[in-house]
Amino acid sequence: MNNLLIALLVVPALGAVVVALLPDRRARLVSTGFAAVTFVLSVLPILARPNEYTWFAYQPGDGPPMVPWAEVHLPWVPALGLEFHLGVDGISYPLIVLTGLLTLLCCAYNRKGRALAALLLVLEVGVLGTFLALDLILFFLFFEVVLLPMYAVIAGWGGPNRRAAARKFVLYTLAGSVLLLLGVLLVVTSAGTGDLVTLTGAAELSKDTQRVAFVLLALAFAVKAPLWPLHTWLPDAHTEAPTVGSVILAGVLLKMGTYGMIRVGVGAAPEGAAWASPALGALAVVAIVAGALICLRQTELKRLIAYSSVGHMGFVLLGIATMSITGVQAALVGNVAHGLITGLLFFLAGTIKDRTGTGSLDLIGGLRETAPRLAGLLGFAAIASLGLPGLAGFWGEAFAVIAAVKRGGPFWLTLAAVAAVGGALTAAYFLRLLRRVTHGPATPAVAAASPAVTRIEWLAWTPLILLTLAVGVVPALVLNDTVVPLANLLGVKL
Template sequence: MSVGDFLLVAVLAVPALAAAAVAATPHDRAARVVGTVAAALTLLATLPLAADRDGGWFGHGDSAPAVRPWHRLDLPWVPGLDLRFQLGVDGISWPLVVLTALLTLLCCGYTLWQVPAGGSGRALVALLLVIEVGIVGTFLALDLVLFFVFFEVVLLPMYAVIAGWGGPDRRRAAGKFALYTLFGSVLLLVGVFVVVAAAGTADVVALSGGGGLSRGTQLAAFTLLAIAFAVKSPLWPLHSWLPDAHTQAPTVGSVILAGVLLKMGTYGLIRIAVGVAPEGARWAAPVLGMLAVAAILVGSLVCLAQTELKRLIAYSSVGHMGFVLLGVATLTATGLQAALIGNIAHGVITGLLFFLAGAVKDRTHTGDLADLAGLRETAPRLAGLLGFAAIASLGLPGLAGFWGEAFAVVAAVQVGGALWTTLAVLAAFGGALTAAYLLRLLRRVTHGRPSPAVASLRPGVARAELAAWAPLVLLALAVGLAPTLVLGVAEAPVAALVEVLP
């Protein structure tokens, strides 16, 4: 086994074993320390995965591309069904793997300082580690059935996090999350079955570029897979589970949910739906583009009317993920790059926003914008960080949120034609609405005379909070100033994917 193969196993085995160890540790704080150390080791294991890369995903003529990840593990799994335990990583999946490991570490570390009401910190950390296994496994799986298994691993632990440590309406929100996700899971399972039955293999490597599937099979498979991934992304009108889940989830749950769990949908759309059924993707691209722009506009307009802090940030995710899906819908190199960097930027910035929103609610015991006026007068550091995160989220040039939204609009213009030009204009207008509702948020929360809930706030920020927030602030700056950190590693696999599109 090579070093790369060992690391692929380690990034799954370490959090899985740690989750069991945390659950078995009798002392609550000691268990949280064990979980945090394991999350740190997992993050360290993800970084060298890019050290020895010597290529990406390369296509050859009109045939299916010869997929060559940086590292690939291929072991027998269910020989009777010709299923294999295949893991691999390349420039599309690696940034998401690192982001998942980072956010899990920050959330586990955050529990050392504060455990939300509702249950033990030991159980919460164990669930976070299991969620990490499911998300990372989804990004690494190169077998469709294995992909489905990892995709489903996340469901019950996230349900438990929302239902166990969430707000007063947590059980309804958790149930809604589970029902929507199960609906998407059924469609994903049927889509996987259609592909495997027609192709005779579940190997994503062999299926990349269509794998010899007929046009009819690709249209059916893409429809099933795209709807399944749209639920997870979420794409309007399948988004209504998201605001309730975000609003009721504890801070660490919201961070994981917005930061990386939504990316399972967009990653699956690129890697599986578009990669395995490119003819279906070309056929459905206009509809996907229109739904993406509808998500941008609806999300922004709803945010303009929101009066609750976490709910506003939750609806903003609908709009931001709309830009990601618009980039995918263009099926161009520029659009796919926009989607990939938009994924990372959204995970970093929205993760920071939910950390800050949780800090505000913990201090004031309210999320009502009308009760949060004057934050900069009593807690200037907290207000400053909230201002930075909001400005990054609205897409200010030089910060991470700019590139994905700008490139998605440019990609739509490059496709050309009346439809895509109109979609580009509407998306750009949605970007202006994004700036409007985030500036409105800052005006209502940070400016004005301090409200009674804000007037008694302590001015400082705890060291544990700064330790959790600082990496996200630095990443928002780094990706904004040097987008090649994401775009550079994804260039080869994106080019190969575009090459096989009809």
């Protein structure tokens, strides 16, 4: 199984090189093939042991605080003490599968040639590497791999203002990268190691060092998540990015920030995280409410969905801020649910925009009159996103609020109440969206658009629909085998 971790990185990297050398007409097929192999590799543990879902067979007291299911630990730059250390556990595994799935769907959906197809595979390498890395320096390097490919995707195939949006994305991300590097170097030099297995749950750093390190790391991850008020790059990037770029950006790139907050921020600086948790919780709730209020005023489809991500990721960060097993589990399932649902929303928004030539809510009304299937799918995705029970979006948001209530005290109860109000506002803006887009007489732009849903579109959307239903009914698909690693990460005795 350890060789599987290497293969998860080698296959898409090799695919990117091969696709870049092919003619455009073959790029989609070949890139989809490499992405499919990567996805199959990511789910092999489930296929091999369907009754157990995963490799995991670890009980409290079996070893150190963090015990990966499988790992690769090789010398890399011995003179500098750097190691090539990869591993996977219950915290990272669902995100690895999500990354493989969304990359596969985007490669199959892509119609824009070999360069974009190759960039999608390069992005997959960076994201998978981030979720697999168990060395802080290696984590930083993989975290940065996605920067230039995502810039190229937005600037090369985006909308009319794509270059300005791409520059804004790079500037914000670079600022976060500087903070991340400072935080990583502080942890590594103070602890004498960058190994996350050693650092997790261990008192390697002084209290003051942990506080400074967590602030640096949290700010860096907040840019990527994004957390209010560091979110302003996101709407522009989503609005201008091509459809597959928006799906990858919302579906997996944002998760790098929240995953980093859990794995690196809380793992390496738990006392700093506990100290900063009230501020993180307050900012998360502001993001929930602010994102919803801004969505109520949006008149552009992709921009509205982008701002909705600010609110949804606010619930994820609220769960993390509670520093409890329930809260971080809410964050984990919220991450996956957001990737599935918002990925579907951006696929649908891109299709509507491509067919009508506009994303303006004033110009795309009456969709159900001419394209009832497309309108129905948009309704399903919107209802899932607002957190209807029985669908994937419910668990993360509901249990983030419950975790805040369990934390107790007037402060956390207030945060829980305000977050719940933000959830109600989410329902308001999505119902407003459906009323404007699907109801009423068809606008000229909608009437002139093709109503048929193509086979490729069904191929890209169906897995997301089915998984949204599956995770909504059986959240254990994401949360299985997370209690023990989270207890060790948070220092909670079971």
